[in-house]
Amino acid sequence: MAFTYMLQCGDGSYYVGSARSLEARLGQHVLGLGGAYTAKRQPVTLVWFQEFDRIDDAWAREKQLQGWSRAKRLALIEGRFGDLPALSRPKRAE
Secondary structure, three states: OEEEEEEEEOOOOEEEEEEOOHHHHHHHHHOOOOOHHHHOOOOEEEEEEEEEOOHHHHHHHHHHHHOOOHHHHHHHHOOOHHHHHHHHOOOOOO
C-alpha cells in the first residue's frame, strides 16, 4: 500500500506528501521529524488521504496536488468534487 496525504499545519497552510505507511509518516510529522516545512508549522493534522497500490502512483498524485491552488485543495478536503473543474480554469484578465 501507498498513500498521498494532506496535512493542515498550525499556520493554516496545507502540506502534501506521499508515503508507504501513512501511520508511520504521520507520526514523524507530529513529532516534528517529518520534514522542515511541517517541523516549523506545528501542530499538524491529517485532513485528507488517498490509498494506492503503488508508491509511484501516490507520488504522481502528490505532485499533482502540489500544483493545485489552496481553494482547489480545500474543495478536495471538503469533498466538493463538483467544484474541482471550475477551480481548474485559469482566471480571466479583466
